[in-house]
Amino acid sequence: MVSVVDVVIPVRTDSENARVITQASINSLRQSAPPQIDFNVVVCEQVKDAPLYSQVNKTLHYDFEFNFNKVLNYGASHCSNRYIMFANDDLLYTWNFIVHLFVAAQGGYKSLSPSDPRIDKPSDEMYVEGYGIGKELKGWCIFCDRAMYDSIGGFDERVKFWYSDDLYAEQLKKAGVMHARVANSYVIHFGSTTINKQPRELRREYMRNQKEIFMKIKKEYYG
Numbered sequence: 001m002v003s004v005v006d007v008v009i010p011v012r013t014d015s016e017n018a019r020v021i022t023q024a025s026i027n028s029l030r031q032s033a034p035p036q037i038d039f040n041v042v043v044c045e046q047v048k049d050a051p052l053y054s055q056v057n058k059t060l061h062y063d064f065e066f067n068f069n070k071v072l073n074y075g076a077s078h079c080s081n082r083y084i085m086f087a088n089d090d091l092l093y094t095w096n097f098i099v100h101l102f103v104a105a106q107g108g109y110k111s112l113s114p115s116d117p118r119i120d121k122p123s124d125e126m127y128v129e130g131y132g133i134g135k136e137l138k139g140w141c142i143f144c145d146r147a148m149y150d151s152i153g154g155f156d157e158r159v160k161f162w163y164s165d166d167l168y169a170e171q172l173k174k175a176g177v178m179h180a181r182v183a184n185s186y187v188i189h190f191g192s193t194t195i196n197k198q199p200r201e202l203r204r205e206y207m208r209n210q211k212e213i214f215m216k217i218k219k220e221y222y223g
Contacts, residue, residue, distance in 0.1 A: 006040045006084040008075030013050035022089040023053055030055050032093040044075045068164045069155035088140040092188040100185035101143045110148040110177050113138035114185035127180040131169040136181040139165025140189045158217050
């Protein structure tokens with residue numbers, strides 16, 4: 001029996017370079033899968049007239065202003081499998097990475113991230129628990145139990161881009177859900193330059209200006 005994992009990928013295909021990077025990432029995702037696991041790949045495309053990607057199950061376009069967590073939630077609303085993964089469009093997946101995430105989820109973890117072998121030091125622990133952004137919790141790849149995701153109301157959409165993963169960490173803490181990084185699940189994050197190509201004022205709005213908003217929301221969670 002084949003298990004299907006939903007994969008939501010937000011993209012902005014505004015150049016040939018962006019298209020090549022995204023397609024290479026999708027290709028590596030498909031190539032990484034063992035026979036017992038398949039992916040339902042849902043791409044959330046910001047550019048309406050962009051060419052479609054191959055090896056994708058569904059392409060969604062949205063007409064609201066870009067908000068990272070809102071885009072992820074929109075993609076998730078078109079998915080229905082037990083496990084769902086939210087992934088950036090600039091990742092290189094290694095063979096069987098998904099198996100180790102899947103096993104961890106079967107063992108009881110409801111929120112997980114893979115490891116980046118270029119950054120994460122080898123660990124004696126198979127599952128490194130914590131909410132450290134970029135450490136245990138990789139905002140560029142989150143694998144979770146769909147029932148848990150629904151129970152916290154999806155991703156909080158009150159920040160636009162930066163601090164989206166910080167906000168998710170606060171949601172998990174509030175709900176008493178432990179996150180873990182799986183030490184032997186390897187995915188390489190190259191880091192997209194899409195945001196860096198945007199006008200300075202827009203970059204400021206989506207990045208640095210979000211800290212104050214996040215801090216206010218964090219206080220709401222804990223009173």
